[in-house]
Amino acid sequence: MARLPIYLRALTTLVERGIGTCSSEDLAAATGVNSAKLRKDLSYLGSYGTRGVGYDVDYLRYQIAREIGVTQDWPVVIVGIGNLGNALANYSGFRSRGFRVVALLDAAPERHAEAVAGLEVRPFDDLEQIVAAEAVSIGVIATPAVAAQDVADRMVAAGVTSILNFAPTVLSVPDGVDVRKVDLSIELQILAYHEQRKAAPDGELGPTPDQEVIA
Amino acid sequence: MARLPIYLRALTTLVERGIGTCSSEDLAAATGVNSAKLRKDLSYLGSYGTRGVGYDVDYLRYQIAREIGVTQDWPVVIVGIGNLGNALANYSGFRSRGFRVVALLDAAPERHAEAVAGLEVRPFDDLEQIVAAEAVSIGVIATPAVAAQDVADRMVAAGVTSILNFAPTVLSVPDGVDVRKVDLSIELQILAYHEQRKAAPDGELGPTPDQEVIA
DNA sequence: CTCGTTTTGTTCTTCCGTTCACAAACTCCT
DNA sequence: AGGAGTTTGTGAACGGAAGAACAAAACGAG
Secondary structure: OOOHHHHHHHHHHHHHOOOOEEOHHHHHHHHOOOHHHHHHHHHHHOOOEEOOOEEEHHHHHHHHHHHHOOOOOEEEEEEOOOHHHHHHHHOHHHHHOOEEEEEEEEOOHHHOOOEEOOEEEEEHHHHHHHHHHHOOOEEEEOOOHHHHHHHHHHHHHHOOOEEEEOOOOOOOOOOOOEEEEOOHHHHHHHHHHHHHHHHOOOOOOOOOHHHHHHO | OOOHHHHHHHHHHHHHOOOOEEOHHHHHHHHOOOHHHHHHHHHHHOOOEEOOOEEEHHHHHHHHHHHHOOOOOEEEEEEOOOHHHHHHHHOHHHHHOOEEEEEEEEOOHHHOOOEEOOEEEEEHHHHHHHHHHHOOOEEEEOOOHHHHHHHHHHHHHHOOOEEEEOOOOOOOOOOOOEEEEOOHHHHHHHHHHHHHHHHOOOOOOOOOHHHHHHO
16 A cells, blocks of 8 residues: 555654554644554454554554555665755665665766765666666656666666666566655646636636637 | 646657557557547547547647647746655656746755756745746755655745645645645555565455464 | 454445547548 | 447446444453
8 A cells, every 4th residue: 555654654753752542533633644444454464453542653653664664764866866866865864764765876987986865876788687686666757758768678688677767768577576766856747736726716727728719 | 637647748659750640549549548448538528530540649739738738838936956856857858848947946055056957056035036036836846855845835835836745755735736646666666565465466465463363 | 251442454435547449530442 | 320349437246344333351440
């Protein structure tokens, strides 16, 4: 379930505040989901609550982390060390949430040996060796769109089975390989769509072809 | 619909390739969605196709852009010019897809007057003035998690009605304000979840409480 | 020990999105 | 002009997620 990480983060916040127990209503309020839905999600993992009391924050947190698979650290490679790749390499949230950046790769020779976030930027051709040596199964693509498919192909061939793609392209990968896409422009466009609706409740969207034909 | 921007991007690619007409099957293949779903999405906007022929790429592209609201440029402010804010400010995709970054704000005085992506980083307190002067309705939050809610409150008070949040927090905003959240760790955790399932098809997930009780 | 209160786990209903399948409509070829 | 071949637009069936509602279980007070 895609909501598990959200619960996990909320529970971590509760742990930091020293809260030992919480009800499904509390968690629902903290995460912005319906409490019935939340209980159903949690019951899917097992019966980890106590009726009349609620959930033990620390215990539930561990169970969710185990379910997601972030009780261990996952090695990750980042390909494409431009602006975004730089930001990702420096993002401390990865490390604290179960991920370890083991290598930064870039095709441009002028970036090689540059140190980013304490790691040396290495040639893209080192990909296969690194994936094999570090047992990497997750790759991050932060390259321009034109390079993304090639990078993905190489990753898959090297043994990567999960890809997080920041390039604005749809990647085609074989079955068994998971791809998730983060597209910044698309997020903004979705906001713009709703924004436009707020400004123009009815059909103030300019002429439609139908109207042109009718007129 | 959240898929419209995906279609828009695919159509732009087709335009660049000089393709004038495409069928729903073509577009579906390019975007990775079912062709029937795609046709239904498009028919929701109007009858813009020709049976037996397909869709006029350029015409459809314009219609979708108009529906989304990106025929005009939307002014955007970015708050929090750290690693991520820097990358966002430098991201050329915003400009080419209907958005114009009008201001970069940061609370830290040592960053002020620094030039990022051709814009001066300004004090966060300039927010209200900028929002009013430039008619900004979309704000981007790239601050640490602890500051995000405060920034959101100030944005809303200043008149921003759509927020793109990169901080790992759930924001609470009044009705009428849209929030979209991009959380990099959560995306990776979702991949890790599937990755774990691939590695351990059955219950190799360590002891569950039930098993402990039984044993 | 019993009763009332709280909260989980689950069932049942409702609703929305997806997909299938097909008729209508358009083009091209003969 | 007519028929064969495409492709859209949409009605109907399907599936699955979301929410409401309730029974089971734990705790605490008397």
